[in-house]
Amino acid sequence: MPSKTLVFVTGNANKLREVKAILSDGPAPIEIESQSVDVPEIQGTTQEVAIAKCRAAAEQIGGPCITEDTALCFDALNGLPGPYVKQFMQEIGHAGLNAMLVGFPTKAAQAVCTFAYSAGPGTEPILFEGRTEGTIVPPRGPNTFGWDPVFEPLDTGLTYAEMPDDQKNKLSHRYKALEKLRAFLQEQAKS
Ligand SMILES: O=P(O)(O)OP(=O)(O)OP(=O)(O)OC[C@H]1O[C@@H](n2cnc3c(O)ncnc32)[C@H](O)[C@@H]1O
Ligand SMILES: [Mg+2]
Numbered sequence: 001m002p003s004k005t006l007v008f009v010t011g012n013a014n015k016l017r018e019v020k021a022i023l024s025d026g027p028a029p030i031e032i033e034s035q036s037v038d039v040p041e042i043q044g045t046t047q048e049v050a051i052a053k054c055r056a057a058a059e060q061i062g063g064p065c066i067t068e069d070t071a072l073c074f075d076a077l078n079g080l081p082g083p084y085v086k087q088f089m090q091e092i093g094h095a096g097l098n099a100m101l102v103g104f105p106t107k108a109a110q111a112v113c114t115f116a117y118s119a120g121p122g123t124e125p126i127l128f129e130g131r132t133e134g135t136i137v138p139p140r141g142p143n144t145f146g147w148d149p150v151f152e153p154l155d156t157g158l159t160y161a162e163m164p165d166d167q168k169n170k171l172s173h174r175y176k177a178l179e180k181l182r183a184f185l186q187e188q189a190k191s
């Protein structure tokens with residue numbers, strides 16, 4: 001395996017597709033190899049969840065890796081459902097996410113992506129966070145990836161689901177986090 005190839009531990013094919021598209025674009029493409037390992041996710045802040053997941057993933061694969069956690073944070077609910085959005089999506093879906101905000105004065109939300117990089121088992125993971133502000137709306141667009149149909153980034157007039165891939169991938173929470181990870185990896189490659 002060439003040393004430039006990064007192992008991304010995830011069970012989510014949509015995440016993997018976007019990460020590959022974002023990282024292969026630009027002057028210094030970064031190659032990703034995925035491993036689907038069942039890593040337990042703890043309860044806690046997004047940062048705590050991300051660190052524990054990456055640490056466990058590095059132990060399981062026995063080497064350096066990256067992991068990613070996505071949170072959807074509602075302003076009206078002090079940041080909930082946050083890192084627990086996966087379970088909310090499974091249990092109550094798009095209609096439920098909208099219903100949770102009925103009666104609240106703001107539908108503002110933030111999509112938060114946290115990449116974690118571990119240099120290997122026993123090392124402390126380093127976090128890279130990207131945030132995109134938006135609004136929770138009734139679903140519009142194809143139902144392909146998670147809560148994409150109910151999240152409308154500010155000033156776009158489109159939900160993530162309605163956007164062409166390359167539009168989402170230039171403004172998304174994931175893109176912003178990966179720009180930080182990319183800069184870190186480039187610095188590291190120099191030393
Ligand atoms: O194996 P991992 O990487 O943990 O993959 P996961 O699907 O379990 O992902 P998370 O634990 O980070 O949970 C995030 C939830 O948000 C969804 N999600 C993540 N990124 C998204 C995006 O860009 N747009 C819409 N939904 C997204 C995803 O499908 C999950 O339901
Ligand atoms: Mg997960």
